[in-house]
Each structure stands twice: as C-alpha cells, then as structure tokens.
Amino acid sequence: MLPKFSSRAFLAPMAGVSDPALRLQCKQMGAGLVVTEFTNIHSIIAKEKQFKENMQTIQEFIEFSEEERPLSVQLFGSDLTALEKAAKIVEPYFDIIDYNMGCPAPHVTKQMAGGALLQEVNLTQQIFQTLVNAVKKPVTLKIRSGVTDASKFLFREIAEIAEDEGIQMITFHPRTVSQGYSGHSDWSMIKELKEVSSIPIVGNGDIVTPEDAKIMIDETNCDYVMIGRGAMGNPFLFEQINDYLKTNSYKEYSFKDKLDSFFDYLHLSTKYKIKFANIKSQAMRFTKGMNGGSKMRLKITLSKDIIELEKIMNDAYLQS
Numbered sequence: 001m002l003p004k005f006s007s008r009a010f011l012a013p014m015a016g017v018s019d020p021a022l023r024l025q026c027k028q029m030g031a032g033l034v035v036t037e038f039t040n041i042h043s044i045i046a047k048e049k050q051f052k053e054n055m056q057t058i059q060e061f062i063e064f065s066e067e068e069r070p071l072s073v074q075l076f077g078s079d080l081t082a083l084e085k086a087a088k089i090v091e092p093y094f095d096i097i098d099y100n101m102g103c104p105a106p107h108v109t110k111q112m113a114g115g116a117l118l119q120e121v122n123l124t125q126q127i128f129q130t131l132v133n134a135v136k137k138p139v140t141l142k143i144r145s146g147v148t149d150a151s152k153f154l155f156r157e158i159a160e161i162a163e164d165e166g167i168q169m170i171t172f173h174p175r176t177v178s179q180g181y182s183g184h185s186d187w188s189m190i191k192e193l194k195e196v197s198s199i200p201i202v203g204n205g206d207i208v209t210p211e212d213a214k215i216m217i218d219e220t221n222c223d224y225v226m227i228g229r230g231a232m233g234n235p236f237l238f239e240q241i242n243d244y245l246k247t248n249s250y251k252e253y254s255f256k257d258k259l260d261s262f263f264d265y266l267h268l269s270t271k272y273k274i275k276f277a278n279i280k281s282q283a284m285r286f287t288k289g290m291n292g293g294s295k296m297r298l299k300i301t302l303s304k305d306i307i308e309l310e311k312i313m314n315d316a317y318l319q320s
C-alpha cells in the first residue's frame with residue numbers, strides 16, 4: 001500500500017539536483033513526497049558488494065535522512081536479474097520503489113532504459129512483473145508520453161500494462177522522449193490517463209507557480225502534482241502550493257529569504273557526499289531572478305571551494 005502523503009505536491013527526481021539536502025528542504029517546506037535521483041541498478045549491485053565488505057550499507061551510496069520520509073527511490077535499467085537484485089537491496093531503506101521510463105538522455109536510452117522502454121511492450125511487462133514480485137513495498141512508475149511525435153500515445157498501453165501488473169501509482173510527464181524539455185507538456189494527456197486509470201496519477205510538467213499547480217489539478221483531475229525545475233533553488237514553492245490549494249492565497253518570499261534558504265542548503269549539504277560542482281549549480285539556482293544575479297553566477301562558477309562560495313553568497317546577502 002502507498003504511504004499517506006501529507007500534501008498533493010511532490011518533488012520530482014532530478015539527477016544532480018534532488019540531492020538529500022534539497023529533498024529535505026522541500027520536505028520541510030511541505031512536499032508530500034520526495035524521490036531520489038535516478039540510480040542505475042548495476043551500480044547499486046556493485047556498490048552494495050563494495051560497502052558490505054566494509055560493514056556499510058547502500059545508504060552510503062544513496063544517501064538520505066529519516067526526516068525525508070515517505071521517501072521513494074528511483075531505479076533505471078532493464079536487465080531483469082539485476083533489476084530484481086537491486087530492488088531487493090534498496091527495499092529495506094525506502095518506502096516506495098519508483099521505476100524510470102522517461103529519461104531522454106542518450107546514455108540511458110542507448111542501454112534500453114529510461115524513455116526508450118516505452119516502445120518495448122513485452123520487456124516493459126516483464127520489468128513490472130519482476131519488480132512487483134521482487135519487493136513488498138509499493139512499486140510506482142514514471143513515464144513520458146511516447147518516444148517520437150508519431151508514437152506520442154505509447155503511454156496508453158504502457159499505463160494499462162502497469163496497472164494490470166500491480167504498479168500502484170504513475171507519474172506522467174506528457175512530453176515525448178525526442179522532445180526533451182522543449183515545447184510545453186500536453187496536460188490534456190494527463191486528463192486522459194486519469195480518466196482511464198484506477199490508480200493515483202501524478203501530473204508532471206511545467207509547474208512553476210502555485211497557480212500552475214491548481215490549474216493542472218483542475219484541468220486534469222490528477223491526484224497529485226510533481227514539480228521539478230520549478231522547485232530548483234525554490235523549496236518555498238511547496239508551501240505556496242499547499243496554501244494556495246487550501247486558501248487561494250500564499251506568502252511571497254524575497255531574495256533574502258532565498259539566500260537564507262541557500263545557506264540552509266549549504267549547511268545540510270556538508271552532511272552528505274554531494275559533489276562541489278553540484279553545490280555550485282544549486283547556488284546558481286538560488287540566485288535566479290536576483291538583482292545582479294548573472295554577475296554573482298559568474299563568481300560562483302569560478303569559486304573553488306565551499307569557503308569561497310560561502311563568501312560570495314554572504315557578500316550578496318549583505319548587498320541585497
């Protein structure tokens with residue numbers, strides 16, 4: 001059974017972005033569910049072996065904190081034996097096992113994983129069966145609509161198979177794989193999927209304001225919404241969406257608040273093995289839209305360590 005979610009707004013899995021520090025911030029600001037960055041099933045198996053030898057667990061590789069719960073781990077990769085093994089390794093630590101069938105990155109689609117799987121009906125069915133049988137925790141799925149414009153309705157069959165095989169929730173980003181992030185996601189497809197599904201549907205794509213979230217819910221009747229890019233450097237969005245859905249109004253946050261929030265992020269990030277390059281990218285996101293932001297971002301790019309980065313952000317704070 002799915003856990004109970006405290007809010008209808010979820011944080012999307014984002015490689016290099018939804019690290020344990022940002023996830024915790026989003027959770028604290030009211031995200032109903034947070035999902036790890038996608039993780040290769042083969043890496044999980046290799047890392048587990050390595051960590052076991054040192055009496056450690058997979059938590060050293062996929063880092064998280066208890067405060068993030070309910071927490072979903074996202075897997076990718078289509079080798080059935082490895083999938084079963086990886087799912088069993090992560091199961092004890094996470095509340096939901098999510099499967100990625102949306103990633104458009106060529107290094108993923110080339111190994112018959114991510115979005116490329118949408119056109120592999122038989123293999124997809126075996127993947128769902130393998131996962132659902134391997135674990136007792138709920139298995140969920142994240143998909144795009146299709147691979148190319150000519151196959152943009154592949155989601156219909158895949159979603160049906162998923163539901164038949166026991167997948168408990170589907171997150172739907174209605175863009176094709178070849179679209180990447182261009183154009184706009186086609187929310188009418190979310191409405192269509194919701195109408196035919198008896199499991200919860202999470203609508204995803206292009207929500208950047210609380211108003212967008214409400215429009216998606218009203219237009220598509222989706223059960224939950226998932227936010228990716230709109231939450232980058234902006235964990236406040238979850239509180240704003242929750243308030244807006246309840247009261248039709250929400251609190252605005254200033255750039256100073258955003259910088260404060262970055263310092264929180266920085267503080268949290270030191271507890272985890274987050275790459276400095278990723279921390280710098282997060283710093284840039286927290287300065288989005290800020291006065292003098294582009295100059296600051298140039299300085300951030302050139303910073304060599306946390307101390308330098310903190311100084312740049314401190315100066316910005318004093319000037320704002």
Ligand SMILES: Cc1cc2nc3c(=O)[nH]c(=O)nc-3n(C[C@H](O)[C@H](O)[C@H](O)COP(=O)(O)O)c2cc1C
Nearest residue numbers: 012013014015037038142173205206207227228229
């Ligand atoms: C930098 C970045 C990394 C992403 N990584 C993942 C990932 O690991 N797994 C996944 O399912 N989707 C990933 N996505 C896709 C998002 O989860 C989401 O489906 C997409 O960005 C659309 O939502 P949005 O318009 O709210 O950003 C990523 C997106 C971005 C921008």
